[in-house]
């Protein structure tokens with residue numbers, strides 16, 4: 001007895017291809033979505049990576065920037081959107097040296113970004129009593 005006729009076998013093949021396409025598109029969709037969002041990094045590890053890679057030398061330990069070293073570029077608490085941030089760090093051809101993937105891994109970059117985001121915004125001096133005492 002024949003289990004599959006030619007037609008039913010063809011249907012099985014078509015169904016298998018369809019399932020394959022659906023699975024593959026799922027994988028691609030995940031990739032696209034992951035590319036659009038900032039990767040999830042660890043602020044704790046990022047603080048270490050920020051020191052290890054020397055970012056602090058020009059931007060200060062809290063990303064506050066310095067007129068002497070980084071043109072005063074403040075990179076915390078509200079860093080550029082991740083795409084722009086990563087692209088600048090990787091490809092800078094200005095006074096900051098570029099950090100290619102061979103020296104700064106994508107993981108470390110994501111962690112540094114998370115660290116910069118975790119730094120609380122500077123308080124407005126008007127809300128600090130000591131700085132508003134008269135005379």
Ligand code: HEC
Nearest residue numbers: 053054055058069070071073075085088089094095096099
């Ligand atoms: C040798 C000094 C130096 C080091 C080290 C350094 N930077 Fe910079 N960075 C600069 C300078 C200078 C600029 C301003 C460049 C310009 O605008 O021409 C800058 C700009 C930036 C900007 C762009 C900010 C903006 O708003 O345009 C980012 C983001 C940044 N740095 C991140 C980093 C990170 C992350 C590290 C460590 C991996 C790092 N930098 C290490 C000097 C440095």
